[in-house]
Amino acid sequence: MINWKHYKSTWNGSRWFIFFRLFLGTVFLYACMEKILHPHDFAQSIYNYQILPSPIINLAALLLPWLELLLGICLITNIYLPAALLWSNMLLWIFFVALLYNYFRGLNVHCGCFSAPMDQNEAAPMAWYVIRDLFFLSAGGYLMFSIFIQTRNSPGKIDGKPVDRSTLKK
Amino acid sequence: MYRLKTEIVRKSIYQSGGIFLFAVLLSLSFNHFRSTGIPLVENWSPEARLKTPGGENLSIPLAQAIALYRSREAVFVDARPSDLYHHGHIAGAINIPWETVDENIGMFFEKVPDSNASVVIYCDGEACSLSKDLALLLMDAGYTNIHVLVNGWSVWLDHGYPITK
Numbered sequence: 001m002i003n004w005k006h007y008k009s010t011w012n013g014s015r016w017f018i019f020f021r022l023f024l025g026t027v028f029l030y031a032c033m034e035k036i037l038h039p040h041d042f043a044q045s046i047y048n049y050q051i052l053p054s055p056i057i058n059l060a061a062l063l064l065p066w067l068e069l070l071l072g073i074c075l076i077t078n079i080y081l082p083a084a085l086l087w088s089n090m091l092l093w094i095f096f097v098a099l100l101y102n103y104f105r106g107l108n109v110h111c112g113c114f115s116a117p118m119d120q121n122e123a124a125p126m127a128w129y130v131i132r133d134l135f136f137l138s139a140g141g142y143l144m145f146s147i148f149i150q151t152r153n154s155p156g157k158i159d160g161k162p163v164d165r166s167t168l169k170k
Numbered sequence: 171m172y173r174l175k176t177e178i179v180r181k182s183i184y185q186s187g188g189i190f191l192f193a194v195l196l197s198l199s200f201n202h203f204r205s206t207g208i209p210l211v212e213n214w215s216p217e218a219r220l221k222t223p224g225g226e227n228l229s230i231p232l233a234q235a236i237a238l239y240r241s242r243e244a245v246f247v248d249a250r251p252s253d254l255y256h257h258g259h260i261a262g263a264i265n266i267p268w269e270t271v272d273e274n275i276g277m278f279f280e281k282v283p284d285s286n287a288s289v290v291i292y293c294d295g296e297a298c299s300l301s302k303d304l305a306l307l308l309m310d311a312g313y314t315n316i317h318v319l320v321n322g323w324s325v326w327l328d329h330g331y332p333i334t335k
Contacts, residue, residue, distance in 0.1 A: 039201065039208050047214050050297050054214040062208070066197040070189050082178050083185030107295065148182075150173040 017146055020139045024088060025075030027136060028068045035065035049098055050107060067091070082147055089140040096133045103130075216296050216320040228305050230317035232325055235290050239331070244288035247278070249300040250323070259323070260292065261332040268293075268300040271307065278308070288315045292322020 035042040043061035046052060052060055067087065074084035103126055201207040212218075220229040230238075238244035239260075246263035248255045255265040264281060266274045282289065289308065293300040301318040308316050319325070327333065 036200075039206075043208060043212070044299070048297055048299070050295075055211050057214055058208055058210055058212045062197040062201050062210070063193055066200070067190070067193040070193050070196075074189070080185045080189060082182030083189050086182050086186050087189060148175055148178055150175050151171060 014146070017143065020143055021075050021078070021081075024136065024139050024143065025072045028072035028075065028088065032065040032068035032072065035061070036069065039065070049102060051098055051101070064091075085140065085144045085147060089137075089144050092133065092137050092140050096130075096137060099129055099133060219299075220302055220318055220320065222306065222309065228302065228316065228318045229320055230290060232319065232329070235317070235319045235322075236329075236331060238288055238290060244290045244317075245282050247289060247291045247304065248323075249291055249293045249304045254294070258327075258333055258335045260326055261334045263292075266304060268304050271304065275307070275311075279311075282313075285312045286314055288317070289313060290317045290319050290322075292319040292326070294321065294323040296321045 039058075039061050042065065043058050046057050046061055047054075068091070071084050071088050071091075074080045075088065198210075201210075217227070217229055221227055235244075239246065239262075246260050248259045248263045248265045249268045250259075250265075251267045251269055252265055255263075255267070259265065264278070266278050291301040291305050291308075298321070301320075301322070305316045305318050
């Protein structure tokens, strides 16, 4: 049986951890709003990526934004954090791979049309998307590493041993 | 020095299932009760998507399109951005890029004043939505004989029909 309170104390300490947790949570909350309000537009976007088969496009368009909403709430409120990070990282990687896949096969995901050769007008926003996604992935990776990997200096530990917070000086 | 916290991993897998089920529940019930809900399964094939709100089918088979082309009965319109048009297009097609349609649509009205003229619009890729968007706009403007050639540029090129580069 694991001591949940003890584990939670190991990831609540670092300021960077809190910053990236809130940042990623805000990103997910921001991302889900439009999609929840306009599910059919989002289904069209998924269709434009030309990856999912037709029968599950609408299901994905309905489910994904609510998943993002829950992940945003979990990340910001620090509830179910390990699972929220597992999902967040999985989604971020899926989005990133889908983006790269379509970039390299020359598909313009704004209209679902093939536009090879990629002209300069499209290459610039594409580079920006890739950099943005890499930043999200790094934040997600850092948070996940902090929670799932035990290091000697994990937050809340001194010399690899859990700190009894009641004995710390204020 | 680095160790995977297996207890946390195990716990997170259970929690992940909970988050997923909750998301399924929320999304399906919200979609069910809202007025602008979408069908859970929809036909996204080009034929189904190329129906007008009135149920009319916009899509034209390639054989019919090439017959219209050879008899010079139809105006061919390229809805792709102008740089792609200049890179190569169906010989004789005019370019009305959907991205800048407000600036270019006047040219179409000048060249095709007859609202009963056959018009075949194309772009590239089966999922390309530019042709349909342009088709609906022209139908709103009163044109009655509008068709969309699905994946037009690619199939035209594959069949070796006349092009201009």
